[in-house]
Structures are given as C-alpha cells and as structure tokens.
Amino acid sequence: MGGCHSYPSAAKVDTKTPQPSDIHNEKLGINNNNQEEPPYLQQQNACQRITNADMLSLTSLPPGMDRAEWLASNTVAFFKHINLFSSALSDFCTPSTCPTSCGPGNTIYFWTDDHGRKLKCSAPLYVDYAMSYIQDLLTDEDVFPTKAGVAFPTGFFFLVQKVFLLLFRTLAHIYWSHYSEVLLVGLHPHLNTLFSHLLLFCRQHSLLEPEDTKPLQDLITALERHG
Numbered sequence: 001m002g003g004c005h006s007y008p009s010a011a012k013v014d015t016k017t018p019q020p021s022d023i024h025n026e027k028l029g030i031n032n033n034n035q036e037e038p039p040y041l042q043q044q045n046a047c048q049r050i051t052n053a054d055m056l057s058l059t060s061l062p063p064g065m066d067r068a069e070w071l072a073s074n075t076v077a078f079f080k081h082i083n084l085f086s087s088a089l090s091d092f093c094t095p096s097t098c099p100t101s102c103g104p105g106n107t108i109y110f111w112t113d114d115h116g117r118k119l120k121c122s123a124p125l126y127v128d129y130a131m132s133y134i135q136d137l138l139t140d141e142d143v144f145p146t147k148a149g150v151a152f153p154t155g156f157f158f159l160v161q162k163v164f165l166l167l168f169r170t171l172a173h174i175y176w177s178h179y180s181e182v183l184l185v186g187l188h189p190h191l192n193t194l195f196s197h198l199l200l201f202c203r204q205h206s207l208l209e210p211e212d213t214k215p216l217q218d219l220i221t222a223l224e225r226h227g
C-alpha cells in the first residue's frame, strides 16, 4: 500500500501544549451552541489551511490503481493523522468535560458493541473505542491484506465506510466541543485541512451518507466558501 498524501503532523507544530490550568475560559469542553455563530464558521478561522495543494487530485483514484488498494492506503493515512490530532487534545477531552459523546447540534454518538447494543458513553471513551476498533481492523491481515496478490475480503467497502464514519465523528466532536482549545494551540489550519481532505475523499468514494454530514453542513459550506 502507499502513494497517499501526507502533510505535516500535528505533533510537529511548534507550539506550547497548554495545560488545563492555562485556559481561563468557562466554555472549556462545552459545546458552542450558546454562541450566535460558532467560531469555526467565522471567516478568519474557516479560511485557514496548512497547504494550498489541489485536494481533488489528492483524493482521486490514480489511473491504473486498484480501487480497494487506494481506499486501504488512505484509510491507514487518515487514521494516523486523526488519531494523532485527537491525542494532541486528549488532556481537554475527559469524562468530566465531555460526559456524553456529542457532535454538532448536540447529536449524541452511541457506540454499538459486538452484540449490537447501543451504549451511551463519554466522548473520550467513544474515541478510545473507535481508535481501538480501527487499529484492530487495520492490523487484521484478513481485512487489510499487505501481501501482494491477496484479495480484499467481501464487505471491505462496508468496513471502510464504518471507519470513515468514526473518523468523521471524531473530528466533528473536536469542532463542536474543543474548538476553543484548537484555536488556542493554533491547530485550526491543520484541523480545517484534515477535515476538508477527509470530506472530499469521502465524497469522491461515497463513504459517508448525507445524514451523517448534515449536522456539520454549515461548516462544510463555510470551508468550501473560504477554502
């Protein structure tokens, strides 16, 4: 696998990692829905990117490349970037700041366990479940084969869709509940770039349903307008 785009990682940003005590902001960890306009929609924030690379060419299936192979290599890359980004903010996403895993409009994200039961859990627990689930999938040779000539399994596309939904929700929670911290450490250009790249990739390869992205439609529109 290989050939997918990479950009500077969140860990390499030359900025001080704030401690919870550094932030004297009563909105810490609280969603933005009491504000007239969420800060992530404001032009001076929505226009920020870390690259002017042509995202369309980065997400399109390269000529001659197997589609499943392209999906697999990008799934690995997006997981690494989003796991890293989420880890960089983990001090601020705790069971007390985020007792419920939520996204825009206070959409609640339930975790579905192995028995199909829906669990209501804290945001850090949801993210932990999600990242562990994806990590297990990516290291399962029966799902993501790494040896030449080994076919991808039936249902591979469905599993990739599920991974991208979890990655999307991870970023949605960050926009909704942790944008003040993202601004504070100056990671909003990274977040906008990562989210825009993910959305375009998902759109090109039909990985997310409209109902999944609808709660963040105002952000998607703002990023397209100012991108």
Ligand SMILES: [Zn+2]
Pocket (backbone or CB within 6 Å): 092, 093, 094, 097, 098, 123, 124, 173, 177, 178
């Ligand atoms: Zn949180």
